[in-house]
Amino acid sequence: MATPAEARVDLSAIRHNVALLKEAAGGVEAMAAVKADAYGHGLVPVTRAALEGGAGRIGTAFVREALALRAAGVTAPVLSWLITPGEPLDEALEAGIELSAFDTWLLDEIAAAARRTGRPARLHLEADTGMSRGGAPLARWPALLDRALALRAEGAVEIVGLWSHFACADIPGHPSIQAQLDAYEEALKLAEQAGAAGSEVIRHMANSAAAVTLPAARFDMVRLGIALYGLSPIPEQGDFGLRQAMTLVARIALVKRVPERSGVSYGHVYVTDRPTTLAIVPIGYADGILRHATGRAEVLAGGRRRRVAGRVCMDQFMIDLGDDVLSAGDEVVLFGPGDGGEPTLQEWADTLGTITHEIVTRIGSRVPRVHLDGPPGAGAVTSGEGSGT
Known part of the structure; x- marks a missing residue:
């Protein structure tokens, strides 16, 4: 070591954790969350290791993180979910990055980028099922669906995902868990009735904690965050066989x-x-x-x-x-x-x-x-x- 300090990252641990978590989640598809420089572990090397370990998709918070992955040669599907006005959406669509939408203004910005680039946007629509953070509340969910479907009819967007996020999955037995699952099921029902929830649309809600403890929350895909790095999502229940990276x-x-x-x-x-x-x-x-x-x-x-x-x-x-x-x-x-x-x-x-x-x-x-x-x-x-x- 030639520097005063260094963080050594065991990529074999990343691969091990992905394989372990996929098995624990019953073999459904896994998205590796590599936001925030892969939780400080190094964006590109961790992404590659996660894909080698069996992750089929990658998740980032910001568009610029996803663009960095494309610039590094990562070709796997990448979703970015936290988008503010004025983001480089043209670049995102040209790079084949999937985008999350949680409000109609954002749908309109994404559609405008699709028209400029001639590339339909691949969208994951986010429902707020009780975390009160990202996503459209159920009262506004029908309006989000209606706008997305109108844009799909125009050819500006494709709906490829419907998703939400738990607030308390790391607190087993918390009453909000079932309440959020019920709300998500209602959001899916509304999407199906509107024609936005075909068999090709990925349903995903489970974070690391839900992936290992809540079979009902796994749906079509689990999102692996802290557990990807070998850190327990529910420390009170042990390490689940994970290896700290x-x-x-x-x-x-x-x-x-x-x-x-x-x-x-x-x-x-x-x-x-x-x-x-x-x-x-x-x-x-x-x-x-x-x-x-x-x-x-x-x-x-x-x-x-x-x-x-x-x-x-x-x-x-x-x-x-x-x-x-x-x-x-x-x-x-x-x-x-x-x-x-x-x-x-x-x-x-x-x-x-x-x-x-x-x-x-x-x-x-x-x-x-x-x-x-x-x-x-x-x-x-x-x-x-x-x-x-």
């Missing part, structure tokens, strides 16, 4: 001996209670290490767990080695699969009172993503393609 490491920059009662880092919130050895780890909150990891999060260094000592700084944090002997250049593992005794991402999330999604997506562009075809140390680098940030 990311290991975050850094090299010690400095080791120094300090006396008893030495204040460490800003504010001296940590003061040594004996003569001890400190090590500087060159990664900080500018790289996504949450500042409230101060005094809470643990890392693995010299074969032992060490807690962050003193406040996390912009570019670095400190650990207390006691009388152990480590040197500049020695590796510190912030988190990984746990195979070597290091903390896992779930441990970090639990310790910091957040979710694994937030931790991995905040790791910044100064930290290179190194893509391996196997666990760290077990295989050669297969891709040096960056994080996309």
